[in-house]
Amino acid sequence: MIVVVDYHKGNLLSVERGLVAAGASVQVSDDPAVIAQADALVLPGVGAFADAAQTMLQLGQTSVIRSLVEQGVPFLGICLGMHLMFEEGIEGAPETDTEQSSNNAQGLAILPGVVGKLPHTDMSGTTYKIPHVGWNTVQPYADASQFSSPLFHGIDPGEYFYFTHSYCAPDGPFAIGQTTHARPFISAVQYKDHAFGVQFHPEKSSDAGALLLKNFVHLAQTL
Amino acid sequence: MLAKRVIPCMDVKDGRVVKGVNFVNLRDAGDPIELASRYDEQKADEVIFLDITATSDDRATTIDLASRASAELHLPYCVGGGFRSVEDIRTMIAAGADKVSINSAAVANPELITQAARAFGTQAILCAIDAKAVPGNPNKWEVYVAGGRKATGIDAVAWAREAQARGAGEILLTSMDRDGSRDGFDCALTRAVARAVDIPVIASGGVGKLEHFAEGILEGEADAVLAASVFHFGELTIRQVKEHMRSCGIEVRL
Numbered sequence: 001m002i003v004v005v006d007y008h009k010g011n012l013l014s015v016e017r018g019l020v021a022a023g024a025s026v027q028v029s030d031d032p033a034v035i036a037q038a039d040a041l042v043l044p045g046v047g048a049f050a051d052a053a054q055t056m057l058q059l060g061q062t063s064v065i066r067s068l069v070e071q072g073v074p075f076l077g078i079c080l081g082m083h084l085m086f087e088e089g090i091e092g093a094p095e096t097d098t099e100q101s102s103n104n105a106q107g108l109a110i111l112p113g114v115v116g117k118l119p120h121t122d123m124s125g126t127t128y129k130i131p132h133v134g135w136n137t138v139q140p141y142a143d144a145s146q147f148s149s150p151l152f153h154g155i156d157p158g159e160y161f162y163f164t165h166s167y168c169a170p171d172g173p174f175a176i177g178q179t180t181h182a183r184p185f186i187s188a189v190q191y192k193d194h195a196f197g198v199q200f201h202p203e204k205s206s207d208a209g210a211l212l213l214k215n216f217v218h219l220a221q222t223l
Numbered sequence: 224m225l226a227k228r229v230i231p232c233m234d235v236k237d238g239r240v241v242k243g244v245n246f247v248n249l250r251d252a253g254d255p256i257e258l259a260s261r262y263d264e265q266k267a268d269e270v271i272f273l274d275i276t277a278t279s280d281d282r283a284t285t286i287d288l289a290s291r292a293s294a295e296l297h298l299p300y301c302v303g304g305g306f307r308s309v310e311d312i313r314t315m316i317a318a319g320a321d322k323v324s325i326n327s328a329a330v331a332n333p334e335l336i337t338q339a340a341r342a343f344g345t346q347a348i349l350c351a352i353d354a355k356a357v358p359g360n361p362n363k364w365e366v367y368v369a370g371g372r373k374a375t376g377i378d379a380v381a382w383a384r385e386a387q388a389r390g391a392g393e394i395l396l397t398s399m400d401r402d403g404s405r406d407g408f409d410c411a412l413t414r415a416v417a418r419a420v421d422i423p424v425i426a427s428g429g430v431g432k433l434e435h436f437a438e439g440i441l442e443g444e445a446d447a448v449l450a451a452s453v454f455h456f457g458e459l460t461i462r463q464v465k466e467h468m469r470s471c472g473i474e475v476r477l
Binding site for chain 2: 009011013014017046047048120127128129130131132133134135136137160162163164165166180181201203204205206207209210
C-alpha cells in the first residue's frame with residue numbers, strides 16, 4: 001500500500017490516479033497512524049513550504065515520515081514534496097529572512113541544505129519569467145550521458161516534464177537530474193537507494209511522467 | 224529550455240463545448256473531456272475550460288467536468304469563469320483543477336487574488352484580462368469585464384502589474400479587438416503586458432492561421448499562445464502549429 005500524504009493544501013486526485021494507473025494500491029491519508037503502516041510514501045506538492053511544514057508538524061506527520069525514510073521505506077516527493085525533503089525552506093518565511101537565517105521553516109531534513117528562490121536572470125543578465133511554468137527538459141546530473149537512477153529507467157535524457165514553481169532545491173551529491181531556466185537547477189534528487197524527489201509533476205507529464213511513476217511503484221514493490 | 228506552450232481553450236456552456244466544434248473522428252463533438260483528451264494526445268501543453276454561463280445551476284456541471292478531467296487527462300488544466308470567493312475556488316481545486324482563472328471578480332475585488340494565492344499558491348491563480356484598445360491612443364488598452372460587455376476605465380498594463388503584485392502566477396490576456404477576427408494576436412498589447420510583468424503571459428484572441436502563433440511569441444513576447452476555433456474545427460492540429468513554431472526557432476515540446 002502506497003500512502004499519499006495529505007497535508008490539507010489542495011487536490012491529490014491526480015497523484016492518486018497516476019499511482020493507481022501505474023499499478024499501485026493507494027490510500028490518501030493525513031493520519032500519522034495510517035502513514036506509519038505504509039509500504040511506500042508519496043508526498044505531493046502544493047502550497048508554500050512554511051505553511052506545509054507547519055501543517056505537517058501539527059498533524060504529527062513529520063517525525064513519522066522522517067523515521068520511515070530512515071528505516072528504508074520507499075519515498076517520492078513531488079514539487080513542494082521534494083522541497084520538504086531538505087532541512088529548511090525560505091518560501092513563506094518573513095520577507096526579511098535570508099537563506100542564512102535560522103528563521104527559515106524546517107523541513108524533513110532527509111537531505112542537507114536550504115530550498116531557495118529560483119534565480120530569474122542568466123549569466124548575461126537576461127531576465128526569465130518566474131514562476132517557471134510549463135514543459136522543460138530534464139537532463140542527467142552533471143552532464144552524464146544517461147540517467148543512472150532507477151527512477152528514470154527507460155526515460156531518455158532531455159525528456160520533457162511539466163513544472164510549476166518559484167523555488168528550487170540546493171545543489172549537492174544527491175542530485176540525479178537537472179533542468180535549465182535562467183540557470184541550471186536541480187530537478188531530481190535521490191537519498192540512498194529508496195527516497196526520491198522530483199521538481200516537476202509526473203502526474204501531469206504525459207507518457208514520460210506515467211513511466212516515472214511506474215518506475216517508482218516498481219521500486220516500492222521490489223525494494 | 225522551457226518550451227513555449229500551445230493551449231487550446233474550450234468555452235463550456237451547460238457542460239458542452241460551444242463556439243463551434245467540427246473535429247474529425249470525435250464520437251461526440253460537444254463533450255469537453257473527449258475534445259481535451261484529443262488535444263492531450265496531440266501534445267497540447269495544457270488546456271483551459273472556460274465556463275461561459277457560470278450560473279449557480281451550471282456550477283455543479285463544471286465541478287463535475289473538473290473531476291472527470293483529472294481522471295482522464297495527463298496534462299495540466301485550468302478552469303475559468305464565475306469564481307467569486309476563495310470557497311468557490313477551493314471547490315474547483317478540490318475537484319482536481321490545477322489552476323483557476325479569475326477575471327471580473329478580481330477586478331471587482333482585487334483582494335480575491337491575494338487570498339486565493341495565499342490559500343492555493345501563486346501557481347494555481349491565473350488572472351484573466353480582457354482588454355480593448357483605447358481609441359486615438361495607440362499604446363493604451365482598457366480592461367473590460369462581464370464577458371467584455373462592461374468598460375472599467377482601468378488600464379490593462381497597470382492591472383496586470385497589480386495582479387502580479389497580489390500573487391497571480393500567470394496572466395491570460397485576451398484582445399477583445401482581435402477575438403474572433405482571425406487577424407492574429409494584438410502583439411502590441413501582448414508585448415506591453417509581457418514587458419510590464421515578471422510572470423508568464425498567455426496571448427489570446429485573434430488566431431486565424433498558422434503564422435499567428437509564432438507572431439504571438441516572437442512579436443508579442445508571450446510565453447504561451449491560446450486558440451479555440453482553429454483547433455476545434457480541425458483547421459490546424461497542435462502538431463502543425465508546433466512544427467511551424469519550431470521552424471521559426473521557437474522551443475516547443477513535440
